[in-house]
Amino acid sequence: MNETFQPIAAPLVVDAAQVRAALPSLDVRGELTRLFASLGRGDAVQPPQTLALFPKQAGDFITYLGVLAEAGVFGAKLSPYIAGADGQPPVITAWTALMSMKTGQPLMWCDSALLTTERTAGTTALAIDQLAPREAKRLAVIGSGAVALAHIRHAAPLRAWESIRVYSPTLAGNAQRHAQLRTLDARASVTETTEACVRDADVVMLCTSSGKPVLALDALTKPALITSISTNVAYAHEIDPAALPTLDVYCDYRHTTPQSAGEMVLAAREHGWSPDAIAGDLAELANDACPRPAYARHAFFRSIGLGLEDMAVANALYEHLRNAR
Numbered sequence: 001m002n003e004t005f006q007p008i009a010a011p012l013v014v015d016a017a018q019v020r021a022a023l024p025s026l027d028v029r030g031e032l033t034r035l036f037a038s039l040g041r042g043d044a045v046q047p048p049q050t051l052a053l054f055p056k057q058a059g060d061f062i063t064y065l066g067v068l069a070e071a072g073v074f075g076a077k078l079s080p081y082i083a084g085a086d087g088q089p090p091v092i093t094a095w096t097a098l099m100s101m102k103t104g105q106p107l108m109w110c111d112s113a114l115l116t117t118e119r120t121a122g123t124t125a126l127a128i129d130q131l132a133p134r135e136a137k138r139l140a141v142i143g144s145g146a147v148a149l150a151h152i153r154h155a156a157p158l159r160a161w162e163s164i165r166v167y168s169p170t171l172a173g174n175a176q177r178h179a180q181l182r183t184l185d186a187r188a189s190v191t192e193t194t195e196a197c198v199r200d201a202d203v204v205m206l207c208t209s210s211g212k213p214v215l216a217l218d219a220l221t222k223p224a225l226i227t228s229i230s231t232n233v234a235y236a237h238e239i240d241p242a243a244l245p246t247l248d249v250y251c252d253y254r255h256t257t258p259q260s261a262g263e264m265v266l267a268a269r270e271h272g273w274s275p276d277a278i279a280g281d282l283a284e285l286a287n288d289a290c291p292r293p294a295y296a297r298h299a300f301f302r303s304i305g306l307g308l309e310d311m312a313v314a315n316a317l318y319e320h321l322r323n324a325r
Contacts, residue, residue: 011098012321014110019317023114026316028122029154033286035068035312036126039253040283043070046308048256059083059090066307068315072101077112077310096314108318112310115317119309121150123252123282124227127301128203129158130285131250131293132225136202137162142194142214142238143207144168144177147229149184151207156185159203164188167197168208195219203227206238211262213240223295230261230304237263239300244273248293252303254281260304 038044045067053060061080068074075098082091096112099105136159141148144166152164164187171177171190181188191197194215198204203225208214211233215226217240226247228238244267251257251264258264258275267273279299280290293299 009105011106012108012110012318014108014317014321016111016114018321019111019114022317022320023118025320026118026313028118028313028316029125031312031316032119032122032126032309034070035308036282036286038068038070039308040287040289044068044308046253046256046306049260049304049307054082057083064305064307064310066309066311067101068308068311069101071312071315073098073107073311073315073318074101075099075307075311075314077116077307077314079116096310098311098314098318108314108321110314110317112314115310115313116305117147117150119313120147120229120303120305121154122313123303123305123309124151124205124229124301125154125158126282127227127250127252127285127303128155128205128225130282131299131301132159132203133295134159136225138201138203139164140198140201140204141166141207142168142197142204144171144181145207145209147209148205148207149180151205152181152184152188155203155205156187161187165191165197165201167191167194198224208238209233209236210238211236214238216240217243217246217298220298223298225293225299225301227301228263228303233262235262235266237261237266239263241266241273242271244300245271245277247298247300248279249277250280250282250285250293250299250301251278252282252306252309254278254284256306257281257302257304261302264302 047065050063059082064077077096079094094112098108139161206228209231241263284290
């Protein structure tokens with residue numbers, strides 16, 4: 001019996017240059033807003049991320065999974081950390097595989113390093129928009145790398161900021177980076193210390209790759225929203241885990257974040273904190289299913305980066321490139 005052969009369309013393979021060219025056309029925060037609303041309604045699935053170690057301490061890779069049913073896609077992002085040999089820096093990359101829920105076939109394989117930066121900053125911006133007081137005026141940023149700059153770009157339009165202060169040890173004497181910050185936003189200024197940066201701040205964005213605290217909470221002069229992100233360092237945390245019981249804690253997704261966020265793991269193990277104390281997550285906030293902070297004390301938002309975020313921005317990239325053909 002003869003069977004008609006149905007060729008499988010090859011997936012798009014998208015490199016970093018193509019991603020960079022497409023980024024201005026992507027509505028990252030809009031995609032994330034729709035994603036978390038979908039997750040809260042049960043129309044998306046977010047499995048826990050997994051960490052696989054390479055033999056002989058050669059590195060590791062994290063797998064970020066996600067099923068976005070409303071868009072009809074699922075997939076995974078693979079983010080390896082490859083230890084450098086002979087004193088060389090480690091190699092860190094990220095690639096996303098996007099697949100169809102209808103056909104089970106691959107749609108796109110893309111370099112997702114830039115997309116990771118954008119979805120990380122976009123997620124923080126979504127949290128700020130949901131959690132920060134409407135009258136917030138002073139924004140503080142710890143960090144000055146590409147991730148910090150993306151955070152500033154995404155957070156700048158969210159409130160009528162009167163000041164955006166930035167601190168990073170690498171900014172000292174770096175006139176070029178100072179000028180880059182001013183070009184990014186005229187309200188941005190560089191401080192010489194962490195304390196000067198966060199004084200009277202309403203919102204503090206921690207945007208570093210540090211594996212240990214970069215902010216002492218006693219440097220804050222008023223109740224503030226503190227946001228924090230992840231890095232590949234084991235048990236990475238940007239605030240002291242012992243502080244979690246004193247904070248109103250929020251996260252990107254309460255069912256997965258506490259198992260991966262370094263300060264949450266350490267706080268539960270060593271400081272009597274429980275994930276049950278999490279006040280809300282972005283899925284709940286998007287559906288008005290949890291309280292906002294009252295700011296009788298500091299609020300803390302922690303994101304670890306979700307596979308669903310990667311699927312949402314990758315799908316937006318795929319649709320943009322397909323429509324541009």
